[in-house]
Amino acid sequence: MESMEVDENIPQLYQRTPEDVKAIVKHAKLDERQLTQLTQALYFPSADVESENLRLLELDGHMLEQIRDGQTLHFKGGQNEKVVLCTDERTYDVKGAEISNSLLLVPNLKFAAATSTSPLKSPRTGNANASLERSLNDSTEDELEVPRTLEQRSVLKVFHEYFECREIKPRFRKLGELLQLTRYSGPENEFCIERKLLFSLTQLLDTVQCSRAQFMDGLRQYRAMQLDGHMRVMEYEYEYRTISLMLGLISENSWALDEVEREETISALIGIAPEAVVSGLFDIYTIPSERCPDKFQYQESLVARIVAQNILQPGLRFRNEEFMRTWQEALPEGMTCQLSYLRGLGICDKEGAQPCIRSLSEEQLPTSINDRMRALFKTKQKWTLDEMEPYMECFTTPTLSVSTLLAKHARSLTEGGVRYYVSKH
């Protein structure tokens, strides 16, 4: 009403004046003494604000911290992928949320505390005072002139949408798939490798939907190394052969398991395997020795896995004891095989007359949950939760556990006090 009147008189844009403010306060029957001194007049965005370029992104504690620290965030996603947002450590799913309320974004708006020269009253003590004050002031209506300042504020944009983020597990699979395309199996076979499918660390990091820290974890998980500026994984047999040669040096040099020497290992294999491969594998497979400075020890789990993988070729099955014996014998002295090392490589099948160990590689299974469930139940009818976990965990999110997934995609039954999961159909 106020603004319309002024608009008629002045064709130019209307600017709020202190007089207008005083008038409206009176019309609204607000007690000016009960207001803080500052009035902020709000205006719609100017024409020069490119509102299309502004977005609201909802943050969790971790993201907020990263932004306050000045860390860079990244949106990542290929042409046919859903975009994710990555901090240096975590990965988030990004989703637009529409709301019917209007969110007015106002730069430099002052909140209540900043508009008052005296501290704000708290509501509880305030009520008692207010009635007292009112009774005191009732009669002195226009005697006290309260100073009132007016500041103009422009809304930058009115939003009806913001982006919300949900933390998700890193999406590694693309990394694995890209690396599998160019498995390394010795310099003599390099001519078969498609050069254009070789990728550098940066190229992979840029395309894989996960944070930098998670990416580095992923590279370790896939046992990838850098050869001639490209990230590569080894062909299993080649990796096994090279590792065997390296492990052979332990007994040859009468080293204790935690006395392995890096330089010695590398120089002993010169001419047999490329130096970069040997040093790369060495760094993946060993950890610094706790006992001897500058010496190393092989990680039992990794060694046991590559050995098991060599025995447990796809399609093969072994009697339980037979497999464990062969496996143990193939390991360097002092290392012990454990069924848990087979996680994601093979399963123990107790359904037949004799328990047997079967190859079942997680990497080879379908990537859609429905196809994968079908494949798993075809391999074996009954599964315990623990058995399924290695094959299901790639589908889990912080809010979606393996058991929730199984509740949806499988049927559970209890036999002899043990809970099993079987196919739904």
Place this chain on the structure above:
Amino acid sequence: MPIVVKTQNAGKGDWAIIELQGDLEVRANQDMHDQFIGDLYYNKYGQPILIIGHHILQGREQKLEKPFAVLEKSKTNDGERLLDTSLAPSQDMSLLNATTGAERTVLDHTIAQEHKSSQRTEYTVRAICTKKLIFKSRPKPIIANVAKSV
């Protein structure tokens, strides 16, 4: 190619969200740019009061449980920069491009695409909003019973 979100100097100044139920609408197709919306007051207890036209709204100051970052999209349109960043990653790019032709795989194609679009857009965190003023209640009309006392 990832889209960078720069965070330098983020969170300076008090940017606020004023949340209103429904929408602000004007009659017909009036140009709203720079138009006056209303006055914002606070009472001595810190309660925000918003007067829009002849409506008064009582609200409340609220800490945002999840703060908002204000992102601004910008385009790095200078070609120099584009060249720099797309060439910098490695020499593999030239290999990738050298083998153009029918044998390109789909994967190849997407990766090349991702690289081509490198650094075209980026976002800057302009500010972080940690508090909002929310006006949930129905606006009350202001009745000026005195005819034109101003």
